[in-house]
Amino acid sequence: SQELEQSPQSLIVQEGKNLTINCTSSKTLYGLYWYKQKYGEGLIFLMMLQKGGEEKSHEKITAKLDEKKQQSSLHITASQPSHAGIYLCGANNNDMRFGAGTRLTVKP
């Protein structure tokens, strides 16, 4: 089965700083999804990448899928406390599998 490894496991940044979260797959990614989870809430879909080299942005969050389609990165520019939460990458090859998540804390 496809394994997804996320790094770092946790991240604490000062408000206003940029940050990057990585997701590496053991197999080629045919659909890579990024979700965000706030404590006590469900998963919110952020974006989905399919093509090698694809890049998508939503507000201050940018996600990229590398050309070989085995790694994705999520970049947040000028982080805010509202960005805090757990970010999960997921791969959907007929069933959605998730990485272990990256817990982001943004200090005001």
Add this chain to the structure above:
Amino acid sequence: DTAVSQTPKYLVTQMGNDKSIKCEQNLGHDTMYWYKQDSKKFLKIMFSYNNKELIINETVPNRFSPKSPDKAHLNLHINSLELGDSAVYFCASSLSSGGTIYFGEGSWLTVV
């Protein structure tokens, strides 16, 4: 309107009891899922249903049984609850088995 809704949100019950968690989606999706998130926040798929057929059943104890009366509902029934069943259970749905998955807000189950 909530797209994927599940009830109850919180459930505290004793070991050995039987409980159900209900899930409904109003997105017109044809595939629904149940995921379990443990205390370490690992999110693992338990079941998925496509057009009333179970298409994935991971190594889940048979005390867990999904029931789908129609394609808008996928309920999770758990028999003889154990302490290790304590977790957050998420219902989800997608337009197809390879499509974007939308999650409910989760059901926090605590077995005491």
